[in-house]
Amino acid sequence: MTPKVIGLLGSPLPEGNTARLLARAVQGTKDAGCTVELVPVTSLDFQGCQEMFFCRDHETCILDDDMQQIYPKFVDMDGLILATPVMTMGIPGTLKAFMDRFQVFFMAKYLRNQSLISPDRKEKRAGLFICISGMDIPEVFVGAKLTTRAFFDIIDCQYRDELLINGMDTIRDIATRPELLDAAYKKGFAL
Numbered sequence: 001m002t003p004k005v006i007g008l009l010g011s012p013l014p015e016g017n018t019a020r021l022l023a024r025a026v027q028g029t030k031d032a033g034c035t036v037e038l039v040p041v042t043s044l045d046f047q048g049c050q051e052m053f054f055c056r057d058h059e060t061c062i063l064d065d066d067m068q069q070i071y072p073k074f075v076d077m078d079g080l081i082l083a084t085p086v087m088t089m090g091i092p093g094t095l096k097a098f099m100d101r102f103q104v105f106f107m108a109k110y111l112r113n114q115s116l117i118s119p120d121r122k123e124k125r126a127g128l129f130i131c132i133s134g135m136d137i138p139e140v141f142v143g144a145k146l147t148t149r150a151f152f153d154i155i156d157c158q159y160r161d162e163l164l165i166n167g168m169d170t171i172r173d174i175a176t177r178p179e180l181l182d183a184a185y186k187k188g189f190a191l
Contacts, residue, residue: 003078005029005191009040010084010095017174021130021163021184022083028188029081037073041098044070048097055104056111067101074105075116079126079191080157082148085168086133090143099151106154117156127152128191129162130184134169141166161187
Protein backbone atom coordinates (compact mmCIF):
# COMPACT_ATOMS: atom_id res chain seq x y z
CA MET A 1 0.00 0.00 0.00
CA THR A 2 1.32 3.45 -0.93
CA PRO A 3 2.05 5.60 2.13
CA LYS A 4 -0.09 8.73 2.44
CA VAL A 5 1.54 11.98 3.52
CA ILE A 6 -0.04 15.35 4.23
CA GLY A 7 1.86 18.51 3.38
CA LEU A 8 0.49 21.12 5.78
CA LEU A 9 1.27 24.72 4.88
CA GLY A 10 0.91 27.11 7.81
CA SER A 11 2.07 30.20 5.93
CA PRO A 12 -0.43 32.74 4.63
CA LEU A 13 1.76 33.12 1.51
CA PRO A 14 0.96 30.28 -0.92
CA GLU A 15 4.02 31.06 -3.06
CA GLY A 16 6.41 32.30 -0.37
CA ASN A 17 9.64 30.80 0.94
CA THR A 18 7.89 28.39 3.31
CA ALA A 19 5.69 27.11 0.48
CA ARG A 20 8.72 26.59 -1.76
CA LEU A 21 10.52 24.60 0.94
CA LEU A 22 7.38 22.51 1.46
CA ALA A 23 7.12 21.93 -2.31
CA ARG A 24 10.68 20.56 -2.38
CA ALA A 25 10.04 18.31 0.63
CA VAL A 26 6.81 17.10 -0.98
CA GLN A 27 8.67 16.32 -4.22
CA GLY A 28 11.17 14.27 -2.23
CA THR A 29 8.33 12.41 -0.55
CA LYS A 30 6.66 11.70 -3.89
CA ASP A 31 9.95 10.54 -5.39
CA ALA A 32 10.24 8.11 -2.48
CA GLY A 33 6.93 6.54 -3.54
CA CYS A 34 4.38 8.28 -1.34
CA THR A 35 1.19 10.06 -2.27
CA VAL A 36 0.94 13.58 -0.89
CA GLU A 37 -2.05 15.81 -0.29
CA LEU A 38 -1.35 19.49 0.26
CA VAL A 39 -3.42 21.26 2.90
CA PRO A 40 -2.91 25.04 2.89
CA VAL A 41 -4.35 25.99 6.28
CA THR A 42 -5.21 29.58 5.36
CA SER A 43 -7.47 28.39 2.51
CA LEU A 44 -9.69 26.37 4.85
CA ASP A 45 -12.97 27.70 6.21
CA PHE A 46 -13.04 26.87 9.91
CA GLN A 47 -13.56 28.43 13.32
CA GLY A 48 -11.25 28.27 16.29
CA CYS A 49 -12.05 25.76 19.04
CA GLN A 50 -15.02 26.91 21.11
CA GLU A 51 -14.31 24.48 23.98
CA MET A 52 -17.81 23.04 23.80
CA PHE A 53 -16.37 19.64 24.78
CA PHE A 54 -18.70 17.77 22.40
CA CYS A 55 -15.57 15.86 21.41
CA ARG A 56 -15.25 14.61 24.98
CA ASP A 57 -17.76 11.88 24.11
CA HIS A 58 -17.67 11.85 20.30
CA GLU A 59 -15.11 11.24 17.57
CA THR A 60 -15.93 14.53 15.88
CA CYS A 61 -16.42 18.20 16.61
CA ILE A 62 -19.79 19.89 16.96
CA LEU A 63 -18.65 22.75 14.72
CA ASP A 64 -19.62 22.03 11.12
CA ASP A 65 -16.90 23.43 8.88
CA ASP A 66 -13.95 22.28 6.75
CA MET A 67 -12.39 20.46 9.70
CA GLN A 68 -14.95 17.67 9.31
CA GLN A 69 -13.21 16.68 6.05
CA ILE A 70 -9.74 17.15 7.56
CA TYR A 71 -10.04 14.79 10.53
CA PRO A 72 -10.35 11.54 8.48
CA LYS A 73 -7.30 12.53 6.43
CA PHE A 74 -5.25 12.90 9.60
CA VAL A 75 -6.46 9.52 10.83
CA ASP A 76 -5.52 7.82 7.53
CA MET A 77 -2.16 9.52 6.94
CA ASP A 78 1.17 7.79 7.38
CA GLY A 79 3.24 10.96 7.53
CA LEU A 80 3.03 14.71 7.96
CA ILE A 81 5.20 17.54 6.71
CA LEU A 82 4.33 20.72 8.58
CA ALA A 83 5.84 23.90 7.12
CA THR A 84 5.42 27.31 8.73
CA PRO A 85 7.16 30.58 9.38
CA VAL A 86 7.79 31.84 12.91
CA MET A 87 5.54 34.72 13.89
CA THR A 88 5.97 36.46 17.25
CA MET A 89 8.24 33.64 18.49
CA GLY A 90 5.57 31.05 17.70
CA ILE A 91 3.43 29.84 14.83
CA PRO A 92 0.90 31.91 12.84
CA GLY A 93 -2.52 32.28 14.47
CA THR A 94 -4.47 30.45 11.78
CA LEU A 95 -2.21 27.41 12.07
CA LYS A 96 -2.52 27.49 15.86
CA ALA A 97 -6.32 27.66 15.58
CA PHE A 98 -6.16 24.68 13.19
CA MET A 99 -4.09 22.69 15.69
CA ASP A 100 -6.42 23.62 18.54
CA ARG A 101 -9.32 22.05 16.64
CA PHE A 102 -7.62 18.67 17.08
CA GLN A 103 -9.19 18.46 20.54
CA VAL A 104 -11.10 15.60 18.87
CA PHE A 105 -7.83 13.61 18.85
CA PHE A 106 -6.79 14.90 22.29
CA MET A 107 -10.04 13.83 23.99
CA ALA A 108 -9.98 10.41 22.33
CA LYS A 109 -6.36 9.77 23.29
CA TYR A 110 -6.09 11.30 26.74
CA LEU A 111 -9.61 11.43 28.16
CA ARG A 112 -11.32 8.36 26.69
CA ASN A 113 -8.08 6.37 26.36
CA GLN A 114 -9.18 5.35 22.84
CA SER A 115 -6.80 6.97 20.39
CA LEU A 116 -8.18 7.48 16.89
CA ILE A 117 -4.96 5.88 15.61
CA SER A 118 -4.63 2.12 15.99
CA PRO A 119 -1.70 0.94 18.15
CA ASP A 120 0.00 -0.84 15.23
CA ARG A 121 0.12 2.41 13.19
CA LYS A 122 1.28 4.83 15.92
CA GLU A 123 4.98 4.02 15.68
CA LYS A 124 4.94 4.09 11.89
CA ARG A 125 3.50 7.60 11.53
CA ALA A 126 6.33 10.06 10.99
CA GLY A 127 6.50 13.85 10.95
CA LEU A 128 8.84 16.44 9.49
CA PHE A 129 8.83 20.03 10.72
CA ILE A 130 10.04 22.80 8.38
CA CYS A 131 10.22 26.25 9.90
CA ILE A 132 11.73 29.57 8.83
CA SER A 133 12.35 32.77 10.70
CA GLY A 134 13.36 36.21 9.58
CA MET A 135 15.30 36.78 12.77
CA ASP A 136 18.63 35.24 13.60
CA ILE A 137 18.38 34.81 17.39
CA PRO A 138 19.11 31.64 19.38
CA GLU A 139 15.64 30.96 20.82
CA VAL A 140 13.58 31.90 17.77
CA PHE A 141 12.32 28.33 17.10
CA VAL A 142 11.63 27.25 20.70
CA GLY A 143 7.92 28.18 20.79
CA ALA A 144 7.17 26.81 17.33
CA LYS A 145 8.95 23.53 18.09
CA LEU A 146 7.14 23.02 21.41
CA THR A 147 3.77 23.65 19.79
CA THR A 148 4.56 21.35 16.87
CA ARG A 149 5.83 18.57 19.12
CA ALA A 150 2.64 18.77 21.19
CA PHE A 151 0.50 18.69 18.05
CA PHE A 152 2.38 15.69 16.64
CA ASP A 153 1.95 13.89 19.97
CA ILE A 154 -1.79 14.57 20.05
CA ILE A 155 -2.27 13.13 16.56
CA ASP A 156 0.08 10.18 17.23
CA CYS A 157 2.70 11.19 14.71
CA GLN A 158 6.38 10.79 15.67
CA TYR A 159 8.44 14.00 15.42
CA ARG A 160 11.22 12.49 13.31
CA ASP A 161 13.07 15.37 11.71
CA GLU A 162 13.23 19.11 11.25
CA LEU A 163 14.62 21.79 8.98
CA LEU A 164 14.96 25.10 10.80
CA ILE A 165 16.18 28.11 8.83
CA ASN A 166 16.73 31.46 10.48
CA GLY A 167 18.00 34.72 9.01
CA MET A 168 15.39 34.80 6.23
CA ASP A 169 15.29 38.62 6.46
CA THR A 170 18.85 38.47 5.10
CA ILE A 171 18.32 35.57 2.69
CA ARG A 172 14.99 37.01 1.46
CA ASP A 173 14.56 34.57 -1.46
CA ILE A 174 15.05 30.87 -0.69
CA ALA A 175 15.81 30.26 -4.39
CA THR A 176 19.20 31.92 -3.80
CA ARG A 177 20.04 29.10 -1.37
CA PRO A 178 19.70 25.87 -3.39
CA GLU A 179 21.40 23.89 -0.60
CA LEU A 180 18.42 24.66 1.67
CA LEU A 181 15.94 23.56 -1.00
CA ASP A 182 18.03 20.38 -1.46
CA ALA A 183 17.95 19.79 2.30
CA ALA A 184 14.13 20.04 2.24
CA TYR A 185 14.00 17.55 -0.66
CA LYS A 186 16.28 15.06 1.15
CA LYS A 187 14.32 15.29 4.38
CA GLY A 188 11.05 14.77 2.49
CA PHE A 189 12.55 11.75 0.71
CA ALA A 190 13.78 10.31 4.01
CA LEU A 191 10.36 10.72 5.62
